[in-house]
Amino acid sequence: MEEILDKILAGLVSFGGKLLFAGLIIIIGFRIIKFIMNRLKKGHMFQKLEKSSQTFLYSIVTVCLKCIVVLLAIAELGIPMTSVVALIGSFGLALGLALQGGLSNIAGGVMIMLFKPFKVGDFIDTHTDSGTVKEINIFHTILETYDNKLVVLPNGTLSNTIIVNYTASKKRLLDIPVTVDYKSDIDKTKEILTEILKNSKYLLESEEILVALKEHGESALVFTARMWVKTDDYWNARFEVLEQIKKVLDKEKISIPYPQLDVHLDK
Numbered sequence: 001m002e003e004i005l006d007k008i009l010a011g012l013v014s015f016g017g018k019l020l021f022a023g024l025i026i027i028i029g030f031r032i033i034k035f036i037m038n039r040l041k042k043g044h045m046f047q048k049l050e051k052s053s054q055t056f057l058y059s060i061v062t063v064c065l066k067c068i069v070v071l072l073a074i075a076e077l078g079i080p081m082t083s084v085v086a087l088i089g090s091f092g093l094a095l096g097l098a099l100q101g102g103l104s105n106i107a108g109g110v111m112i113m114l115f116k117p118f119k120v121g122d123f124i125d126t127h128t129d130s131g132t133v134k135e136i137n138i139f140h141t142i143l144e145t146y147d148n149k150l151v152v153l154p155n156g157t158l159s160n161t162i163i164v165n166y167t168a169s170k171k172r173l174l175d176i177p178v179t180v181d182y183k184s185d186i187d188k189t190k191e192i193l194t195e196i197l198k199n200s201k202y203l204l205e206s207e208e209i210l211v212a213l214k215e216h217g218e219s220a221l222v223f224t225a226r227m228w229v230k231t232d233d234y235w236n237a238r239f240e241v242l243e244q245i246k247k248v249l250d251k252e253k254i255s256i257p258y259p260q261l262d263v264h265l266d267k
Helices: 002-042 044-048 051-076 081-098 100-115 186-198 231-251
Strands: 123-125 130-136 140-144 150-154 171-180 210-216 221-230
Touching: 002 044, 002 051, 044 051, 051 100, 051 130, 100 130, 100 140, 171 186, 171 231, 186 210, 186 221, 186 231, 221 231
Parallel strands: none
Antiparallel strands: 123 130, 130 140, 140 150, 171 221, 210 221
């Protein structure tokens, strides 16, 4: 009996030593990976990649290296690699069936990196969420909204949805509808709007402007005032032009109609 207990104790001590060493492999290995990835991020070749490629590559290389470290730790425990490979294959099949969404996210991330519908720094709208792209990882993409919220979107969904990329081009058309009273002089109104656009500091001088009567509305004439601006200046240009339109139309005694309701009471 004593001999059996000694063998069990010796086995436990041996396995405990292997387990401790395997744990050290994981701890030290993960720290080495962190050091390597930090050096990689500062590397000249890595810095030459665009930001979206950097975040995606960093994410996928980190995951692969950590998987290798875990396999080394398992091998240190004395478990045959053939059994490990067979177990991983079976586990991978079961996990793949259970986590089809995760695999579709990886595939979606690859599609995004290949076809580049957007990149880090672009402002996009998915019709459910909008914001500036901060990171593109293996499984998800992170957006930062205008009010500084972070939105995490799965890559699988992003690769299969309609995306509007507002910053893909360096210039953007500013199109502002302007309503005026039916009694207003059409030519004078067009002249005023044209001058406002020409005097805007955001106007791209190489592009033409357009001011035209767009439609006869139910209670007002509807003009369109269009000019091209830099994409980065779009909202500042819009706010400036809208303010100038109101100020100048008021100065020229051209009224901007608004909905009114007349109520008549019978005595």
